[in-house]
Amino acid sequence: MATRRKFLKNISLAPASLMIPTALAATSSVNETYTQGLVISTWDFGDLGNRKAWEILAGNGRALDAVEQGVKVVEDDPDTMTVGLNSYPDRDGIVTLDACIMDEKGYAGSVSALERIKNPISVARKVMEDTPHVMLVGKGAQQFALSKGFKLEKQERSPRADQAWKEWLKKSEYKPIINVEMHDTIGMIAMDKKGDICGACTTSGLAFKLHGRVGDSPIIGAGMYVDNEVGGAAATGVGEYVLKTLGSFLIVELMRNGMSPQQACKEAVMRITQKYPYKDVQVGFIAMNKAGETGAYSIQAGFVYSECRAGTFTKNNAQSFL
Numbered sequence: 001m002a003t004r005r006k007f008l009k010n011i012s013l014a015p016a017s018l019m020i021p022t023a024l025a026a027t028s029s030v031n032e033t034y035t036q037g038l039v040i041s042t043w044d045f046g047d048l049g050n051r052k053a054w055e056i057l058a059g060n061g062r063a064l065d066a067v068e069q070g071v072k073v074v075e076d077d078p079d080t081m082t083v084g085l086n087s088y089p090d091r092d093g094i095v096t097l098d099a100c101i102m103d104e105k106g107y108a109g110s111v112s113a114l115e116r117i118k119n120p121i122s123v124a125r126k127v128m129e130d131t132p133h134v135m136l137v138g139k140g141a142q143q144f145a146l147s148k149g150f151k152l153e154k155q156e157r158s159p160r161a162d163q164a165w166k167e168w169l170k171k172s173e174y175k176p177i178i179n180v181e182m183h184d185t186i187g188m189i190a191m192d193k194k195g196d197i198c199g200a201c202t203t204s205g206l207a208f209k210l211h212g213r214v215g216d217s218p219i220i221g222a223g224m225y226v227d228n229e230v231g232g233a234a235a236t237g238v239g240e241y242v243l244k245t246l247g248s249f250l251i252v253e254l255m256r257n258g259m260s261p262q263q264a265c266k267e268a269v270m271r272i273t274q275k276y277p278y279k280d281v282q283v284g285f286i287a288m289n290k291a292g293e294t295g296a297y298s299i300q301a302g303f304v305y306s307e308c309r310a311g312t313f314t315k316n317n318a319q320s321f322l
């Protein structure tokens with residue numbers, strides 16, 4: 001396994017075209033204190049999760065526990081309508097949840113189209129740790145969760161989700177509103193005091209999606225990806241665009257070849273904007289590398305990401321293409 005020293009050596013050997021331009025490097029968040037723990041997550045609700053993750057990192061906990069427990073807080077938050085069981089349902093009025101998790105050894109677990117189970121991220125972790133598989137979907141994922149002691153929750157939609165769904169049914173039109181809680185996933189990447197990096201991602205997916213639609217969030221390499229030798233990345237926004245470009249995997253590979261997290265997030269956005277109509281599409285990425293640099297970039301303005309570096313919590317506006 002490559003060491004941090006080898007990673008830094010690789011950076012110094014990166015071709016000139018991949019070296020970090022001074023202007024871009026200046027936009028990345030760099031700080032020597034990363035060995036005291038570092039966590040980044042998507043959106044301002046990520047701050048809620050970062051606070052939980054930080055408790056674990058500050059107590060010398062493992063990054064895997066930090067990201068699982070961190071995003072779980074957001075899954076349980078009744079005010080978040082795009083993560084967890086309180087969220088907007090699909091067109092049939094059913095809330096279906098997607099999540100994935102990845103550890104510092106490269107193991108991964110994922111669930112998709114999971115119904116009536118409160119914490120899909122913890123089911124994803126069980127898939128990773130207790131099965132030889134990476135991904136379980138639908139009824140099979142639910143049966144597995146029940147076999148692991150998760151409780152079957154009531155079918156009902158939360159009152160706010162029910163109202164929104166009934167309103168949506170009047171026109172039955174799918175028109176995502178940029179940055180307005182239609183596809184806002186929480187993705188989180190954390191580095192613990194040992195320098196190990198893990199990631200998690202969880203969402204209810206697009207509001208009023210077709211029943212059975214799977215987005216980017218449970219797909220390893222699309223919604224989230226970690227390589228402990230290099231760093232990690234996570235995505236939010238309209239998952240179809242992230243799926244078609246495997247954005248999180250791409251960012252980690254770009255960082256492996258010497259790009260800063262900021263530059264790699266920007267390049268992943270450019271891969272989308274160069275190929276697809278993007279005027280009404282929001283996609284945002286966050287990333288962290290092994291040196292404790294972080295970055296974020298989105299198509300549209302208005303993407304906020306949250307960070308906690310050595311106990312200091314911030315919410316930051318990401319740079320954007322538009």
Ligand code: GLY
Nearest residue numbers: 205206215237239
């Ligand atoms: N990014 C969440 C989704 O598209 O499902």
